[in-house]
Amino acid sequence: MLNPKAKIIAAISLYMVFLLVSLGSCSSDNEEDLFDNDICDTENVSYADFIAPTMQTFCNSCHSAAAPSSGIITATYEGLKVVALDGRLVGSINHESGFSPMPQSQPKLQECVRLKIQAWVEDGALNN
């Protein structure tokens, strides 16, 4: 049989394992909440509040008015509207075949971000 000291050590080890497992599941729950598409709000996506800052973060470094890659400007409403309405914005961010995948040489944008951009385009790519 185990002596009392060994029992305590065994109990502490078990507790530590339990703690690690429960902490692990807790953090993955949080991640799901953050990226869960059920809570992705695609209602009334605003150009000023969402689209413009997203372009600034991921696209404008290559598509600014000063030196636009491929002549495409994502940094202004007028420029972005062109590729929004001709289908290239959604095609490129969703990596659809026939389009150059954007942002170039970087991972696909998070799904909720792409859904919001798509919803904005479907609502008419308004300057809202």
Ligand code: HEC
């Ligand atoms: C590192 C530079 C770079 C970044 C960042 C970048 N692009 Fe591009 N983009 C390019 C280049 C270069 C081209 C033209 C060459 C090509 O089509 O591959 C292009 C082409 C495009 C096209 C035309 C695609 C087609 O199939 O005709 C669209 C639309 C576009 N970009 C939108 C975006 C959007 C939206 C973002 C941000 C999510 C973005 N780009 C980020 C460099 C970039």
